[in-house]
Amino acid sequence: MEESLASPAGIRATLLDGLIPELTPLLWQVARAAGLGAEDAEDVVQSSWVSLLSHLDTIREPAAITAWLVTTTRREAWKVAASRRKTRPADTERLADIPDPRPSPEDTALLDEEQRAVWDALRTLSPRCQELLRIVAFVPRPDYDAVAVQLSMKRGSIGPNRRRCLDKLEQALRDSSGDS
Amino acid sequence: MTTHSADLSSGEPSDESVLAKIKALFEAVDPAPPDLAERVRFAVALADLEAEAARLVEEAAFEPALTRGTAEESRTITFDSSELTIMIRIDANADGTVRVDGWLAPPRACRIEVSLRDGALAVEADADGRFAFPSVPRGTVRFVVRPPAQHAQAASDSSGNARMKTVITPALVLLTAW
Numbered sequence: 001m002e003e004s005l006a007s008p009a010g011i012r013a014t015l016l017d018g019l020i021p022e023l024t025p026l027l028w029q030v031a032r033a034a035g036l037g038a039e040d041a042e043d044v045v046q047s048s049w050v051s052l053l054s055h056l057d058t059i060r061e062p063a064a065i066t067a068w069l070v071t072t073t074r075r076e077a078w079k080v081a082a083s084r085r086k087t088r089p090a091d092t093e094r095l096a097d098i099p100d101p102r103p104s105p106e107d108t109a110l111l112d113e114e115q116r117a118v119w120d121a122l123r124t125l126s127p128r129c130q131e132l133l134r135i136v137a138f139v140p141r142p143d144y145d146a147v148a149v150q151l152s153m154k155r156g157s158i159g160p161n162r163r164r165c166l167d168k169l170e171q172a173l174r175d176s177s178g179d180s
Numbered sequence: 181m182t183t184h185s186a187d188l189s190s191g192e193p194s195d196e197s198v199l200a201k202i203k204a205l206f207e208a209v210d211p212a213p214p215d216l217a218e219r220v221r222f223a224v225a226l227a228d229l230e231a232e233a234a235r236l237v238e239e240a241a242f243e244p245a246l247t248r249g250t251a252e253e254s255r256t257i258t259f260d261s262s263e264l265t266i267m268i269r270i271d272a273n274a275d276g277t278v279r280v281d282g283w284l285a286p287p288r289a290c291r292i293e294v295s296l297r298d299g300a301l302a303v304e305a306d307a308d309g310r311f312a313f314p315s316v317p318r319g320t321v322r323f324v325v326r327p328p329a330q331h332a333q334a335a336s337d338s339s340g341n342a343r344m345k346t347v348i349t350p351a352l353v354l355l356t357a358w
Contacts, residue, residue: 016224021217028212042216049220050227107209115208118201137202166195173198 020049023066026138027073033131034077036084044080048073066143067150070135121172129165136162218297222322226348234259234266234349259323261347264288266325270354277315278354284309284325288344293324300324316354323349 027048031041048069052059059065108119122130139147148162226233238258259266268282284290287309293302294313297320305311325347 017221020220020224024217024220025207025212028216029206029210032210038213042213042219045216046220046223049224053224053227111205111208114201115205118198118205119209122202122205133199133202134206137199137206166198170194170198 016049016052019062019065022140023069024049026066026135026140027069029138030070030073030135031077033134034074035081036077040080040084041077044073044076048076061146063143063146064150066140067146070139070147071150074135117173117176121169121176124172125165125168129161129168132161132165133169218320222348222351232261232263232345232347234261234264234347236350236352257352259347259349261345263344264325264347266323266347266349268323273315275315277317280313280316280354282311282323284311289328290344291326291328293326295322295324318354320351320353322351 024045027045028041031044036044051072052065052069055068056065059068108116111119122133125133136144136147236257237260238256240256254269254271256267256269259268265285266282267285268280271279271281273279280294282292282305284305287307288305289307290305290309291302292305292311293300294316296317301313301316303311303313327344327346
């Protein structure tokens with residue numbers, strides 16, 4: 001066993017080795033929340049990481065890396081999702097091959113009672129809120145501020161809406177527990 | 181000067197617990213594929229090294245290797261890249277690991293690494309392009325062929341070629357029985 005790399009490229013790779021396992025699950029959720037199928041989601045997540053390489057020199061803090069990755073993945077995922085929607089209707093043969101990006105009924109059939117309540121409450125929210133909360137839930141807490149700032153500066157600001165989405169969800173949860 | 185919209189840690193405790201539930205929910209119904217991070221790592225390594233991906237061109241399993249006195253088969257795999265062909269032969273060791281013998285064509289004194297889930301083993305190929313890993317744990321591996329140390333370029337070997345690219349093979353699964 002030995003260390004293999006001492007070059008700048010190697011140092012970068014080592015840095016990324018730590019971040020990749022930690023942040024890839026978050027980016028997967030970002031891509032899937034945009035409505036991508038599994039294969040597209042994987043492609044988008046991979047290409048975000050690869051394009052991070054050429055931006056690493058301009059990003060200093062780990063939190064800023066997270067924010068950059070989330071923003072890039074989300075933008076790209078929406079772009080791909082839009083192009084898929086455009087091509088799908090004419091392409092009925094492929095339609096069958098595209099897996100439903102959302103969790104399927106089979107997936108949700110196995111939820112326990114509490115998860116089911118959260119799932120049902122989430123589905124009463126706007127698609128925008130659903131996407132937002134799904135992303136925010138996976139952002140590591142130390143990076144949260146940087147991600148919120150980054151997203152709220154972009155068009156279609158995500159930051160300010162978080163409070164509103166959370167309030168709605170919590171209200172929906174209270175309503176449903178009141179029912180039972 | 182903190183805005184409560186951006187500062188989650190000082191938000192209501194119920195926010196944290198709701199977000200934790202949302203996270204658990206999606207981890208249950210739509211988790212990232214377990215090997216995605218590994219594939220990302222490979223894509224990043226490849227892009228970072230400007231390495232070339234070799235492709236698998238041939239694979240064959242043979243009858244039990246008579247000389248080893250075990251019932252295990254051996255397997256040979258050939259990878260091709262623009263400048264290099266990599267052939268490897270995999271034999272099972274009695275302890276559950278595998279032995280990997282390899283040849284590079286054209287022969288080059290390169291450094292060969294086998295990347296494992298957590299770490300890498302490295303050996304040098306000799307002047308005939310032969311190399312061997314006597315004991316490699318089972319699992320998913322990838323072979324990386326690196327040019328002779330860049331700074332030792334002056335000591336050019338028989339190939340006399342210009343600097344070669346790093347070559348990375350696709351991932352393959354090493355098993356004791358296949």
